Amino acid sequence: MxxxxxxxxxxxxxxxxxxxxxxxxxxxxxxxxxxxxxxxxxxxxxxxxxxxxxxxRFWRTVPFRCREFVHEYMSGARYASDTDIVVDESLAFARSVQIADDGNDAWIFDVDETLLSNVPYYAINGFGTKVFNETSFNEWVDVGRAPALAASLRLYQELLVSGFQMILLTGRNEAQRKVTEENLLHAGYHSWRSLIFREDSDMGKPGVVFKSERRAELEAQGFRIVASSGDQWSDLLGFPMARRSFKLPNPMYYID
Amino acid sequence: MxxxxxxxxxxxxxxxxxxxxxxxxxxxxxxxxxxxxxxxxxxxxxxxxxxxxxxxRFWRTVPFRCREFVHEYMSGARYASDTDIVVDESLAFARSVQIADDGNDAWIFDVDETLLSNVPYYAINGFGTKVFNETSFNEWVDVGRAPALAASLRLYQELLVSGFQMILLTGRNEAQRKVTEENLLHAGYHSWRSLIFREDSDMGKPGVVFKSERRAELEAQGFRIVASSGDQWSDLLGFPMARRSFKLPNPMYYID
CATH class of the missing domain: 1.20.5 (Single alpha-helices involved in coiled-coils or other helix-helix interfaces)
Incomplete structure (x- = not known):
């Protein structure tokens, strides 16, 4: 044994x-x-x-070796966490602002990847690894079911209660007004003061030019542009500029 | 068995x-x-x-729970990789610029955490987790042995050969000129066109105001400000602005 x-x-x-x-x-x-x-x-x-x-700048697609990275970033916890912290910073600033009674304290929001999320579209279109396809993107827009970016909806609701005027300034075309309004309402946004689209005369202008011109018009109308929120630097840079700008993340596409 | x-x-x-x-x-x-x-x-x-x-903005120290993160970021591969990619983008832009014969195409560089690295100082001072101590930092500056940020030295050398005028615009005081010049030369920089410090009359001005005023003076002297490189947004924002701005990483401190 x-x-x-x-x-x-x-x-x-x-x-x-x-x-x-x-x-x-x-x-x-x-x-x-x-x-x-x-x-x-x-x-x-x-x-x-x-x-x-x-x-x-001026990049057209996510680098091939970063396709998994961007997929993981957008689908996992990081994108949600990054937008959450930006919104926390935005709210900390908003709470420090003395809002006047004249209804002229404006907060400007971009729409795509700022108020609304096109992640469901980009998820089945390679998360920015393919060249932008205007036709298929416009088909997605026409469905009118882009969900709210959760953190932005939280920001929007608190700003509205605080007395800010919500100005929505989008690179979408005037022809997309109806479906965009319906989509925004469906996603939970309401009571905006104005929703500004690209007109025919704006076609071909870089976003930064188009949006700066509109900010100048808003100021001429008496608005004080307290802050801007956008996922593209072309939403935020140029003159006049908001007192504070809040850059939301977007590693999927670049708009000049 | x-x-x-x-x-x-x-x-x-x-x-x-x-x-x-x-x-x-x-x-x-x-x-x-x-x-x-x-x-x-x-x-x-x-x-x-x-x-x-x-x-x-306006943060004074790295959040306590991020002390390990920032330590690891600064000491590990990420900081080096981030600065490398910014310099690659800077060079790609620089190579696209048509440089005139008049010696007026300027590239503006900040000094601390842009040309020179104070990481040896911050490494023994908590990597931004402690409130900035001007006395001990100035003692470190007086030693004059801050190493070059490797990626920035690579950029600087190529820009110089290409014919750009190197303008160094720093928030350091005029009183620190001699030790700063010696430090820059020791770190491998040379042949700058001008090195601009804060004068007594600039004390108390936010960096963004001081640096914008100096850029305006440079333009008045005939310079075309092709680009700016800096680790703080206050190096880059404000008017006039460079044609292109390159933001280097710095999670250790904030300068308004």
Whole structure:
């Protein structure tokens, strides 16, 4: 009969061999995958930094090696977390503003990827890895079922109660007014003071020019532009500029 | 005698038990640590997004829960990678610029955390988790041994060869001119066209006001401000503005 101490020896030897061979194989496989993942992740995180700080401009598609990164960013917890923190900053500022009684304190919102989310569209169109297709995007717009960006709806509702005038300034065309209004209402937005679209005379203008011109008109009408919220720098830069600008994340596309 | 098949059974059973109990303990410990880490990491990544996009302003210290995150960001591969990609974008733009023969195409650089790196100072002062101490920072400046930010030196050298005029515009005081010049030369910078400091009359002005005024003077002198590089939005915003602005990362401190 094999003495008990031998059984014990086999027991531990077996455990050790099984453990270490499995660990070796796992480690090998993991290392190969992890190093490619880590290198792409580092690059794509830096690419996103450049995009979100307006260093990278005029890009047409997400870099091929960042397709997984952007997919994961948009679908996972990071996009929601980033928008939440921007909204927290926006609210902290809004609460510090002394609102006058004249109804002229305006907060300007962009629409796409700011009030409304087109993530359901981009999710089945490669999350910005494919060149923008105006036809299919307009078909999606015409459905009128883009959901609210949750954090923006929270911001919008509190600003409205505080007495800000909500001005919606979108790069969408005047022809899309009806479906856009319906979509906004369906998503939970209401009581905006005005909803401004691109007119025929604005076609071909860069967003930053079109939106600056409209801000100038708003100021001429007596509005004080307290803040602007948008996912593109072209929503925020140019003159006149809001007192504070809030940049929402968007690593899927660039609008000049 | 115990038959061989029993030994084999003990062998695998032993392996399985040892493996699974160890895995259970490991998993439990890892899960607790990982969930706290993941939650802080997610928050701090979003906080950094807000800082780098100029949504978060007037903050005095890195949030306590982000002290590990910022330490890791600054010391690890991410800071180097982010600055590298910004410099790649800067060079791509620089190469597209038609430089005139009149020596008036200017590229403006900030100094701290742009040309020179104060990471050795911040590394022993909590990476931005402590309130800024002007006395100890000025002592560090007086040593004059801040290293070059590697990516910025690469940019600077190529721009110089291309024929850009290098204008250095810093929030440091005129009294720090000599040590700053020596530090810049020691770090590998040379042949700048001008190095502009805060004068006594600029004390108390926000950086964005001081730097905008200097850009206006440069334009009045005939310079075309092709680009600006800086780690603070106050280096870049305000009027007149450069044709292109390049925001370098800095999650350690905020200057208005």
């Amino acid at each position: 094999v003495p008990f101490r031998f059984l014990l020896l086999f027991f531990f030897l077996g455990a050790a061999v099984a453990e270490s061979s499995q660990t070796f194989l796992q480690t090998m496989t993991q290392n190969v995958a992890a190093s490619a993942f880590a290198s792409d992740h580092l690059y794509c995180d830096s690419w996103r930094f450049s995009v979100e700080t307006n260093n990278a | 115990v038959p061989f098949r029993f030994l084999l059974l003990f062998f695998f059973l032993g392996a399985a038990v040892a493996e699974s109990s160890q895995t259970f303990l490991q998993t439990m410990t890892q899960n607790v640590a990982a969930s706290a880490f993941a939650s802080d990491h997610l928050y701090c990544d979003s906080w950094r997004f807000s800082v780098e996009t100029n949504n978060a």
